[in-house]
Amino acid sequence: MSFILAYGLDVATYAYIASTALAAVGTYASYSASQQQAKQSKLNAQAQSDAMAAEAAQKAAETDAATRRKMLDQQRFRATQLAEISGQGIQVTGTPLDILANTAAQQQQELIDISYGRDMEQRALAFQGQNALALGSQQSAAAKSQAGATLLSGAASLAGVGSSYYGRPKTATKTTY
Numbered sequence: 060m061s062f063i064l065a066y067g068l069d070v071a072t073y074a075y076i077a078s079t080a081l082a083a084v085g086t087y088a089s090y091s092a093s094q095q096q097a098k099q100s101k102l103n104a105q106a107q108s109d110a111m112a113a114e115a116a117q118k119a120a121e122t123d124a125a126t127r128r129k130m131l132d133q134q135r136f137r138a139t140q141l142a143e144i145s146g147q148g149i150q151v152t153g154t155p156l157d158i159l160a161n162t163a164a165q166q167q168q169e170l171i172d173i174s175y176g177r178d179m180e181q182r183a184l185a186f187q188g189q190n191a192l193a194l195g196s197q198q199s200a201a202a203k204s205q206a207g208a209t210l211l212s213g214a215a216s217l218a219g220v221g222s223s224y225y226g227r228p229k230t231a232t233k234t235t236y
Contacts, residue, residue, distance in 0.1 A: 086213025093206030097199040104195020111188035115181050122177040129173065133166040 140162060144155040 082213060082216045086209060086216065089209040090206050090213070093202050093209055097202035097206065100195050100198035100202055104191050104193075104198070107191035107195070108188040111184050111191065115184040115188075118180055118184070119177065122173065122180075126170065126173050126177075129169065133169070137162060137166070 137159070140159060144158070
């Protein structure tokens with residue numbers, strides 16, 4: 060027995076329309092969520108990379124300030140050493156001159172070590188920033204791929220709903236005028 064409702068459509072037709080609409084809405088919602096996830100992955104990666112760059116700039120400024128302080132300390136130390144040695148008279152060779160030369164060499168090595176540490180830290184932060192961007196791109200690509208699969212799945216679902224509707228046996232309805 061077939062029920063004819065408004066506009067001459069039976070219950071099965073309304074069910075088909077409703078299930079088709081629900082499948083389409085579900086597919087769109089899932090696709091939209093996947094697209095949003097792809098966008099968010101890129102934004103997160105960019106934010107992380109920017110944070111690494113800001114941290115690198117801050118660390119560079121801190122290291123520069125520490126280097127300036129170290130150079131001033133070294134200068135004071137050399138001045139103190141020179142003042143202590145100058146009481147012994149001027150000697151071109153020998154222990155006092157060796158002490159000054161060794162001090163200068165050690166202090167230069169300290170500055171080189173600070174510079175090397177800064178360079179290594181800057182490289183590490185830059186590498187972390189690049190890795191964050193690469194990971195964000197991978198996550199974004201995966202989310203976009205998922206969005207494509209969602210569309211394909213939704214299309215298959217719609218096709219299944221359509222085939223179940225059009226494959227059902229039709230009942231004859233009598234139309235009276």
